[in-house]
Amino acid sequence: MVPDLTDRDSIQPFQIDGLNLSGRLVRLGETVDQVLTQHCYPEPVSRLLGELMALAAALGSGLKFDGRLTAETRGDGPIRLLAVDFMSDGAMRGYASFDAEGVTAAQDHTATESSPVPRFLGNGLLALTVDQGPDTELYQGIVKLDGATLGDCAHNYFQQSDQVDTALKLAIGDGEDGWHAGALTLQRLAELGAGDEPVFRADREDAWRTGVALLGTATSSELIDGRLSTHDLLYRLFHEEGVRVFDPRAVRFQCSCSDERALAILGQMPAKEIEDLVVDGVLEVVCQFCNRTQVFTPDQIGDAAQES
Structure with a gap:
């Protein structure tokens, strides 16, 4: 099957009935490529900012109201700041502030891919801020940049927050047709089965471990491969557990400056x-x-x- 071109800038919600889990598969193509190329960022900056865009889209698309989610890192490394805004209508923008000479000096091809956070971001914070609009209070969650990758830092955020259990995988890559980023998330649903019967704790934990294990089998290349449709990827990963999809949401680059x-x-x-x-x-x-x-x-x- 030829994948729909909208797969390249979309958020595909899904549910795994057999495991009582929900999730979202994020694909960013032109959206992330425009943000990264219009500033001519160095590769390490582009990779981290692209991953943060995928993370913001995955989390922001789960909001149940109109508003904005801002994902931001601040550290003492050569990449001082990464900032991404995700609006509930699918508009996104991103920005990075960095010391170009410091980024070049920190590049070590034997370690860059495996530990980009300590190498380029250094010690600092990951902040997720939710803005529901005028006359509302901001909600902000902050964790230390404690991990080798942004995915590690996000998992630390999930573990320290009061929200439902969440698992996440991020991917970023640069090909002949530009930059692509992707994210795959899983979350627990309510603790009731299809017929509103209670789900025993042992069964819930077993289902969660199964879902996380299946998520872990997704490769980075699969998450960003435009030749592999979102439906085909989700079927490949979860079909034995009964996966079904809902209407996808479009994502686009749009700046709010005026x-x-x-x-x-x-x-x-x-x-x-x-x-x-x-x-x-x-x-x-x-x-x-x-x-x-x-x-x-x-x-x-x-x-x-x-x-x-």
């Missing part, structure tokens, strides 16, 4: 600071996420200051 928002921020800055930033009669603002340059005149900024 001239209005930039002017509102500039309008609150002291006039002397604005004067120092003006070059040849204009002030340029470059969005860190989409790399778009916005150009404003002092008169525009002055008008914004009067309105603020």
Whole structure:
């Protein structure tokens, strides 16, 4: 079967009835490629940011309300910051701040793939923030960057949070048609069977171990292979346990920056600071996420200051 092209930027929810588990299979193609290539990030930066995008999509798509999930790492390594926004409508954006010379110096091809977090991110934090919109409180979970990979750090987050048990596998790769990222997650369902009968603890634990073991058989290449459809991959992994799929969700790159928002921020800055930033009669603002340059005149900024 020829895979649907939408597989390449999609989130496929599924359920394994025989194990009482649910999950999501994330495939990112053009979405992650646009984020990584428009900044020309070094390969180690691209790999970690791409994995964080897959992680954000996997977790953000599980939210039951409209809003935004932000996944962020901050460390003392050469990659100082990774930040990804996932909106409930499928829009995504990502950004990295790093020391280029430090990244080059830290590259050791014998260890980069197996331990990228300590090598490039160093000591720091992984933060997941949920924003449900105006007039609501932010929810934030934070864990130390304690692990060799971002997947390890995410598992530490799951273990320390009060949420349902979650297992995760991440993948990232660069091919002839650009960057691809993927994620596969499993979560426990409610502790009742199909007929609302209680599921004994021993059976629940056995089902969970079986699901995690099957998830572990998925290879990184399978998670990002555009020639293998999401349906075929899920059937290959879980068909013996009764897997069924639901409507997929589309994912796309979209930045939320705007001239209005930039002017509102500039309008609150002291006039002397604005004067120092003006070059040849204009002030340029470059969005860190989409790399778009916005150009404003002092008169525009002055008008914004009067309105603020």
